[in-house]
Amino acid sequence: MGSVGVYVRVDSRLLEEFTRIAHALGMSRSEAIRKAMELFLDVYRGESATSRMRGLIRSRLSLEELEEAYLVHKL
Numbered sequence: 500m501g502s503v504g505v506y507v508r509v510d511s512r513l514l515e516e517f518t519r520i521a522h523a524l525g526m527s528r529s530e531a532i533r534k535a536m537e538l539f540l541d542v543y544r545g546e547s548a549t550s551r552m553r554g555l556i557r558s559r560l561s562l563e564e565l566e567e568a569y570l571v572h573k574l
Contacts, residue, residue: 509517521531560568 517531518528521528524531526534
């Protein structure tokens with residue numbers, strides 16, 4: 500599958516923070532945008548966002564513990 504360029508307009512503060520966090524995670528902005536798009540699709544497909552994020556960071560928590568922490572944080 501080939502890749503295509505996408506042009507979007509976003510608030511400059513949103514882009515600055517997004518880029519800062521992406522770089523802190525060792526990702527380029529393009530990589531982070533691709534991951535964000537994949538997570539967006541997963542949510543609408545009913546897949547677990549936590550399971551998709553599992554490869555982004557190393558965690559000492561199990562998938563179940565991560566999901567519980569996410570749900571508690573969301574409240």
